[in-house]
Amino acid sequence: MKIYNTMTRKKETLEPLEPNKIKMYTCGQTVYNDIHMGNARFYVVFDAIRRYLVWRGFDVNFVQNFTDIDDKIIAKANEENCDCNEIAERYIARTKEDLAELGCEPATKNPLATEEIPAIITLIEELIEKGFAYENGGTVYYDVAKFLSYGKLSGKKIDDLEAGARVEVEAGKRNPMDFVLWKPAKPDEPKWASPWGDGRPGWHIECSAMIREHLGDKIDIHGGAEDLIFPHHENEIAQTEAVTGCDLAKYWMHCGILTTDHKKMSKSRGNFFTYREMKEKFSPDVMRFYFLSGHYRMPMEFNDEVLRAAEAGLGRIKTCYENLIFAENEAAEAGIFKTNEAELNEEARNFEKLFVVAMNDDFNTADAITAIFEFVKFVNTKVLVLESTTKDFIFALKHSLSALCEILGVNLASFNSEVSTMSALDIESLLSARQEARKNKNFAESDRIRDELASMGITIEDTPSGVRWRKN
16 A cells, blocks of 8 residues: 655555554644535545555554634634633534534544643643743743754745744744744633643644644654645644654645635635535535545545536446346346356456555545446446346445445445435335336326336336336
């Protein structure tokens, strides 16, 4: 397996720190609002990566934080005249609901910043002791100049960053690039006791503390959105490595941005759509399928048109799966593959191999989905056209198609449509009733059943070998 490492800017062979185990951390939400579609893409991408690693046999310890204390959370609480905890708890719960609908499996652990205060304070104390941080008036700063390899992830140089600064150096700072590890409390804001006075942690320090507390000094994969490379991940590296003396992560992975009108989607720009807004128009599985239809490192343009295209593409896969269900029920009971079926089954396995090759190449879900589409084309043109097949053969194809989609978190067995409430046997029962009505020349009843099925998106085809149905 190959992973593109942001740190080295090249693909590298995945070699875990421990055999068959992966320690993985990604930066989660600051919980003051519902997730927007750019956030949703990030969550879906790393869920798919984790799923594939698990499918390949790795024991994945996946930690994904929630930032539950922040200026924006405080502002939201003041706006609603409530406690910060109420805001954080509300949006953590809503985020978890949204992610479940998008097919994202729960992380092994979701640490909260407010629960990690002791670990954060300990880490800051160590940084001060080693000379990488200093306190001034109750504020603790990280001394960027002391970390000689600062900028190694982003490629930025301290001298250039300082020369480009357009504001005066903040009072109390030694250098313009120094950043806050601990800030003193303001009136009526949440606060915690510390050796430097009551206050709360800066943003960057929480992730360093959480990783160390729950995964150790060094992890296999650190992931996040592309816009976190600088300064957030750069600062994490500086904080952690100054104390531990070893690389924070072996592989750094970053998800590309989502754009609207070719501009980055973000809450600060106001050009974002929340997941909850979009699910009024498109189902969660369609949104997930769209996010995985592009390579995770590349930017993606977001609009209704691309989602409609994703909906049509996913519909083709679902229709193929439904037709396999029908074919399985219609297939002969023979348990031994026929000669041509054995050959076709071998051909089908080639698509599984193409899927694995794609995913092994830096989790290329776009090419993996292309392999699934080729599989669907094969089923439609070489299998479903056969006059007779065996149940074992059709079951093998149905299971393979379902399994490949399931690796990506696309569950073909649960549809957001009328068909999802009906089994293939239910549909066949209606088809049998229609055939009986036609036999008795009760064409009004026959037409009624046909129209009922059509209202559920089911098209009936009368063929020489019997009635077939498919979902539109």
